[in-house]
Amino acid sequence: MRRLALAAVLLAGACTSGPAPSEVVPKEAPVPVPAGASTLTNPPSASPGPAPQCNATASLRPGALPPAGQMPAGSTMDRILQRGRLIAGVDQNSYLMGFRNSFTGEIEGFDVDVARQIARAIFGDASKVQFKVVTAAERIGVLQRGEVDVVARTMTITCERLQDVDFSAVYYQAGQRVLVRRNSGIAGVEALGDKTVCVASGSTSLNNVAGRARTLVSVPNWTDCLVMLQQGQVDAISTDDTILAGLAAQDPYTEVVGARFTDESYGIGVPKGQEDLVRFVNGVLERMRTDGTWAETYRRWLGTLGPAPQPPVARYRD
Helix, strand or coil, X not given: CHHHHHHHHHHHHHHHCXXXXXXXXXXXXXXXXXXXXXXXXXXXXXXXXXXXXXCCCEEXXXXXXXXXXXXXXXXHHHHHHHHCCEEEEECCEECCCEEECCCCCCEECHHHHXXXXXXXXXXXXXXXXXXXXXXXXXHHHHHHXXXXXXXXXXXXXCCCHHHXXXXXXXXXXXXXXXXXXXXXXXXXXXHCCCCEEEEECCCHHHHHHCCCCCEXXXXXXXXXXXXXXXXXXXXXXXXXHHHXXXXXXXXXXXXXXXXXXXXXXXXXXXXXXXXXXXXXXXXHHHHHHHCCHHHHHHXXXXXXXXXXXXXXXXXXXX
């Protein structure tokens, strides 16, 4: 009898002790915000005033490419050759353009392959490149401090940026669009007036969408925007269609909507004053256009956008 009584007491204790399930796991737990995310209480004006004027997409005319491994003595390319590797600033969070392959650990993408072509032209070996991962906001700084030789990271050429760094000729022509959850009812940029939109800090996308949305949220990387869209913290993401295509490929419950509302001309960033390297890079890009490498690279990474278009026509100022 004593054993039965003790068992009854233990059973009753097991049934009544401890907090209720709703106290263990709150019914409405707060959704975490990506590190570095911030709501822009004073976003830049869509018309911040007169912008610097220049012929932004006209670069330096290339000369003939020297044989790989035989760079002109004293040139920037010779310095890179003597070091034994090209150092390129790239992304690791933009699927298709610059991303880290989760199976191999390698950084891959359209921009990455362009950087490898520059290394191949210097060394005769496309693998002789060291990738330095940078955010959109860090691109100009790493060039100015000499931490990288080039930046190949969906970097739009602008007159404002040309005051701080130099650029190659245009190697890809993108345009800004909008990414939303499927069946959101948002059809394009015109429908963002009462919405919360995510953008990456340091990108031209931020200024382009300023004044078009009720609230802007800034994050370090575009994948942070995708997380916030999936968690319902923002209504849309707006940036270049190349980047949005990569985000949509990672989440089939999203879609890119609306027409392009900007033109984004990508260039390879080069430290200010290194004209020989700008001309050399332009020579590499010219070769990529003419020998089919550009089209092959497009089909490999961006074929989901449709058939490979003609490469951008290079424009030179001298």
